[in-house]
Amino acid sequence: PAAWDPDAVAALAAVPGCGPAQAALLFTGRPSGTHTTEDMAEVRELTGLTRTQIEAGEVRLTALPLDERFAVAAALLPEDLDTLGTSGLDVAAACAAWTERFGTLVRLPEDLDHVAVVGDLSGTEAVLNPARHAWLTRTTTQRLDDNGRVVADDPAALPGRESVTGAVVGLAALAYGLPYGHPLRARLPEGLAALRERLSDPGLLLDCGLSWAAEGRAATAARLRTAHGLPETGGAGADGTTRVGSAFVLHPWYGDQEMTLLRPAGLTGPDDPAIGLVEGFARTGAGSALRRIAAVFGDDLARALAADGGFEGFAQDPALSVPTLVDEVAATHGIGADAAVLYLQLLALPDPTDRNVARWTGWKPARLKKARAELAATDLVVEAKRSRAGRSLFLPGGWLALKSPALPVEGWKSGLYDVPAAGRAVPLMPVPELFARAWRRVCDGDVPAYEELTTRATRKGRRRA
Structure with a gap:
């Protein structure tokens, strides 16, 4: 076997779109990642990388097409394997193979570990490189087959629900997590434009898990028919499907049940009544999926992706993004500017951990400690220890x-934003607007607080003589 050569690994890692963890996995012959504890231990020992770094590299590497990453790994081997022990791996060939296949891709760098790209990473990278993916660049006709299933004439051109929602959340996560001025931000509006164009196809139908109602095994089709004033049965067109409003399509399913498909082009945006209708009776998660897809047609997400703020740095630092609001909060509550910054972060953001606050603001530990102490002395927050919170200050009220x-x-x-039970909350609006919206709620009287229980006083019993 070839000796481990850190310089050779660094050379491949430096190729655009690669990185230390991905290069290490390729050099150790693991283009599909580690599969056992022993695999992970060996890679860690050879590279000095942490488990978290290696796992992040695995996610990025395995998002690439299988045959193409295997081709890069194969390029490391010299033509004459007998020379492997003396000449080592062919780093130049591997770099050339990577550049040929992935050199023009817009990829998420490994050093963006602070950006919580939730959902489908492959969907996120796909929407940043739409020209490489049929489901973003081609349309297809969908029809009922002989078994009553909706099939596509061109399956590769049909987007999957996870790819679409993963792309939306991925774009939103990048818009939220990337500092203003980061070069990758310039590609986000292009990705949204490609996604919006594909979802605007009037013939596109998606299975978004809308068919089952929240309780029991009842189908949602009957309720959709009732809500739209349609008869219990019938109404199918020549293609065998039934249009319900502009956003839903039904087709025969099991027995006398009907399956519910989403027609994305029929959604008008995040406030479309169809979303609230589905959230009222569909199973958990269906409403979130619909809301994410509808965000593609709204203005909030578009503004978040296009935002640059006129400054470089994290918009999560109110001192940078909304300085006048910081002054207003400080004056209203009689606190210093740093305490006001921290309060706005706790008030509006889904992830104001101590670590994130330090990264966003650039504060040293002593400054952050002082701001926390000043804010903790007010009744605006409560101080507590809560599992996995990553902080000690919280808004009064319920805790999820x-x-x-x-x-x-x-x-x-x-x-303020959707808080899914199975994934990270990612606001679908510009962060400065999020601060303003949260503060406006407070000014309008919707203040974070514990609910007061109102109980009826018991009547005193009559004293017996």
Whole structure:
């Protein structure tokens, strides 16, 4: 076997679109990642990388087409394997193979570990490189086959639900997590434009898990028919499907049941009544999927992706993004500017952990500690220890103790953005607007607080003589 050569690994890692963890996995012959504890231990020992770094590299590497990453790994081997022990691996050939296949791709660098790209990473990278993916560049006709299933004439051109929602959340996560001025931000509006164009196809139908109602095994089709004033049965067109409003299509399913498909082109945006209708009776998660798809047609996400703020740095630092609001909060509550910054972060953001606050603001530990102490002395927050919170200050009121990979968060914030139970909350609007919206709620009287229980006083019993 060839000796481990850190310089050779670094050379491949430096090729655009690659990185230390991905290069290490290729050099150790693991283009599909590690599969056992022993695999992980060996890669860690050879590279000095942490488990978290290696796992992040695995996610990025395995998002690439299988045959293409295997081709890069194969390029490392010299033509004459007998020379492997003396000449080593062919780094130049591997770099050339990577550049040929992935050199023009827009990829997420490994050093963006602070950006929580939730959902489908392959969907996120696909929407940043739409020309390489049929489901973003081609349309196809869908029809009922002999078995009553909706099939596509060109299956490669049909987007999957996870790819679409993963792309939306990925774009939103990048818009939220990337600092203003980062070069990758310039590609985000292009990705949204490609996604919007594909979802605007009037013939596109998606299975978004809308068919089953929240309770029992009842189908949603009957309720959709009732809500739209349609008869219990019938109404199918020549293609065998039934249009319900502009956003839903039904087709025969099991027995006398009907399956519900989404027609994305029929959605008008995040406030479309169809979303609330589905959330009222469909199973958990269906409403979130619909809301994410509808965000593609709204203005909030578009503004978030196009935002540059006129400054370089994190918009999550109110001192940079909304300085006048910081002054207003400080004056209203009689606190210093740093305490006001921290309060706005706790008020509006889904992930104001101590670590994130330090990264966003650039504060040293002593400054952050001082701001926390000043804010903790007010009745604006409560101080506590909560599992996986990553902080000690919280808004008063209900607490959503969500499980990983979701981050637990105050229930009050669910009025600002969707807080899914199975993933990280990612606001679909510009961060400066998020600060303003949260503060406006407070000024309008919707203040984070514990609910007061109102009980009826018991009547005193009559004293017996």
